[in-house]
Amino acid sequence: MPRAARIKNSDSIFHIMIRSISEISLYKEDEDKDKYLKLIKKYQGVFGFKVYGYCLMTNHGHLIIDVNGSDISKIMHGINQCYAQYFNKKYERCGHVFQDRFKSKVVYNNKYLITLSAYIHNNPLDIEEYKQCVENYKYSTLGIYLGIRNDNLEIVDDDFVMQLLNENVENARERYIKLVYKCDDKAIKADTEFTNEKSEYRSERSILIRDHDPDKIIDFVIKYTGIEKRKVHFKNNRMATESKALCVLLMRYFCNFTYKDICKVIGNLTLSRVSKLCAIGVEIIYNDEKYCNIIEDFLKSSVA
Template identity: 35%
Template sequence: MPRQAREKGEFSTYHIIQRGNDRKEIFLSDHDKTRFVETLIKMKNKYNFIIYAYCLMDNHVHLLINDNGNDISKLMKSINVSYVLYFNRKYKRCGHFFQNRFISELITDDKHLIEVSKYIHNNPVKAGIVQRPKAYKWSSYGDYMGNVKSEFIDVSKVLDIFSNTRSKAIKEYQSYVNKIGNTVEIMDIKDPYENVKENTMFIDSIAHAKEILAYMLADRNLSMEECIVNKDIRNEMIRYLRKNSNLTLKEIGQVFGGISESRVSRILSR
């Protein structure tokens, strides 16, 4: 089916769902979930977007984000690429990781906002993992209850809708979240773009290769210049490009400052 244009605004809030390819797990341990949260914080600090809520399930993620003037697709790409690089390196894997492109719905008003936050925090309950949202560790619900102070979650926007008095707002929000069902239609995990492929890790151009390498090197606190000088790292990156792209040997050489096609071939044959 043809790709539908993603609805955007100048400063917009989105409910975002990103799930694993073929519904496979994207978190195999608590450390993986910790790493994803760290990635969220890192990208939040870099781009200054706002996170109202999140929930990490084993095979998908829910986010409630205000883009603060950034392009939401670029924000999600930066988050996804950083996490996938970590995951692939840790588990020595390659290929599709996330299923298609992320799906999103634009938040239209305050009622919609609080309903989506309720839905996100109830996701583990809906899945039968816990009986109450407060029992689930990997969501922002603890921030709303005042039990956790992670500092990167903005609870004010949602809680202020309930009351200007924080203690009263927390109590009313807790009661609201514990009520069964939602009163507005909310995007669910079912992906409306089943046939749309958008693998953010497959590299199809020199520009894309340089972008992906920039993420990989930043993760190691290295510059491209340092990569080119350090032959072990350079050769590792060359092999990565060969495995995860359709670039020719000549094009791979161009990515690394004009290495000859024959040298790239020798590096790959070792």
């Protein structure tokens, strides 16, 4: 029987569920969970999606992803494929890591979004050491929601969900922890302390438009980097690698282009080379101060 078509929409929020095949743990060590989160961060740089919450357990994981105008299949394929390659290399194995394709469910309204986030944050309660302090589980966003742990990778937009409960940070956090534990004040761990470094939540949802002209992206990049336009189209031109990488990344980000689409626009590139250039582009915007604001600058230029 053929698989049902996945429900997809470029302005949707999704509950994503991933699970390992039965004979292995999806994350054998904390290092594996750290790697998965770093891959989420990496592919945020490629596709510009938002994460409203996550919880990574031993053999499965939950994500709440706002595709923000992108494609959920492209996002998850990139993350999971890279993780499977990492996992198989590290543990000297081959074959599948994930159980079938990832499962996804559209989040249709704010009430469901709040309930869903509480549900996934509730997962570690099955672990003995976290039965009374689920907020301390490191690989869940609950601690970030409550302000007791920093989002060091800057992956999560926790404000968006929390403001649905109350714009006042302290009130929202008190309501949320009750929702997660599903009990009254007496049952909540007495020494849970909220760090009130802010007084109000301010987060608006807007969908990124992904239909930009690729030629305008090339023109923007060559002006930004100062390279001759013709060199972007030259094969094996090392001087143009940086500019090509930025062109590829911005086309993935703002055009929703496949690697094949990008090959047609730039020319003289293989699919594997485009993939490599995309990875180089991500590294550039994260590590080179000259280009750390290029995505924002392109947006500004496109509306100027």
